[in-house]
Amino acid sequence: MIELVQIPIDPAAVLARVQSLAAGAVVLFLGTTREITGSRRTASLDYECYPEMARAKLAELEAAARGQWPLVECCLVHRLGRLELGEISVAIAVSAPHRREAFAASEWLIDELKKVVPIWKQENWADGSSEWKGRPPDHGAKA
């Protein structure tokens, strides 16, 4: 299942959604708001998305992961709006019969999410300046 939320992500609730007697392994990935990047200090982050397309792309990622690995359950949750330091911006939980597919699927899911899902973050630096993050797309364009 996939979800875009405006309220804090509860990792215990995300885990509970994927736990199953059919699974021998559960992997939970959390992306959290980091304070220091290089020599700069972050004050907060603002996330926005293209809601209809973000939901469609998240659902495609879930379907692709389920096609590639024998997952029992799969849960992708992304937070939107203003995030303070240390808060969870994204949670990915997968359960599978064995650990290797659970690790592989969760790593693939976060990597792909960062590449294809139309979600943007604005870094609000402690010095008062702000900056939209994001790398130019992989295909064709040179950074």
Next chain:
Amino acid sequence: MPPQRLPTLPLTIRVKLFAAMRQRLGRDEVDVEVPAPADVGALRAALAAQFPHLSDLLSHSLFAVGMEYAADSTRLEPNLDVACIPPVSGG
């Protein structure tokens, strides 16, 4: 009698804007006129002509048509949502 050519009306495309693009224009969508039939490349060029200060950002952005990433050769249809997608940074 030679076949009569119908004049082609320009197509008005409503483009959704996000993140840096939305912020720079101060609105979340913009109408752009392109000669019909039009593709994403023509839309990109029309946007750059209308908003020269966006050209750096536009050159790094993708477009989505009907919520799928589109090539410059993708044809624009009046009934499909069009969005400019600057480099994404979820996660």
